[in-house]
Amino acid sequence: MNANATTSQGRDGQTFFQPRRLGHVNLVVDDVDRSMDFYMQVVGFEEAYRRPQVKAGFLSNGNTHHDIGLVESSGPLGQGRPAGLNHTAFELETEVDLVADYDRAISSGIEFDRTSDHDIAHAVYGLDADGNQYEVYADVIREWRQARHGVVTKPKPNWTPGSTPPNSERNYHRDPEIRRVKDAIFHPLRTTHAVLVLENFERAFETYCTVVGLSPIVGDADSAFAVLGGTCGERNLGLFRARDGRVPGLHHVGLQVWGESDLNESLKRLASTGHEIEAEFDYPTRRGVFLKDPDGIRLQFYVDRDPGAEALRHCDEETALFLV
């Protein structure tokens, strides 16, 4: 396996994977127990499972096996890196697709970072031109709650795409029951998008479009910003150019909440707890807030009044950061 993904496009210009949507975001945090408490009590996710041996925790309200993954910076998965993005992860239709697209990519000279058997999902990891890691994965077990809950200690076997018979089932849940953590401050339905600020915007855009296989919804490799999505048609990934006052890396993680009145109630509860919001915004198409987690990782809680992308096509770059 190559250590770096330096080649982003196949020799004949073809594209490779074709994700449905963003599945989860994985974050490096300085204290996984502190962050698990925050993501349960404030953000409003349930604990899905923990892997204390590697200082990692996973949260979900039922959308998928985890909407948020947390790895501790001092642990073997955090590898001493500062708090921030570990990876964005994009959900494929089936493992058959994962294996076939991986084989095609390797044959075309694409390089990946690593591959992994996560028991409930099989995954391939690569890096964009800034070194942000992405994951493309397919669920291989549909009933993930039965397979992964509580404290998970099962070691991960070595796995490369095709080394086990690929599963042809669509194991994601199309219309899952979403649980609501009543006593939490916010009530997210799920993680819907991530926004990255990039030094190497054009090359990263190419990687996310050609290798990861997302489609541009707004913008292109030459524009000030771009918004990409999977086959479900959602806005899953925002890409913005680094510049003064906008540092490279993860800008925010987007969490869709139950509704506007629910968001208003959350803000009332938040005000009584001492947690400070970074910004509150109210556009005709979206209302929401930015809040930072214990490590300063920015989270957006939002509700869309108009799910279309039309407003994004006509707004300036700063406004677009709120509307991805």
Ligand SMILES: [Fe+2]
């Ligand atoms: Fe992941």
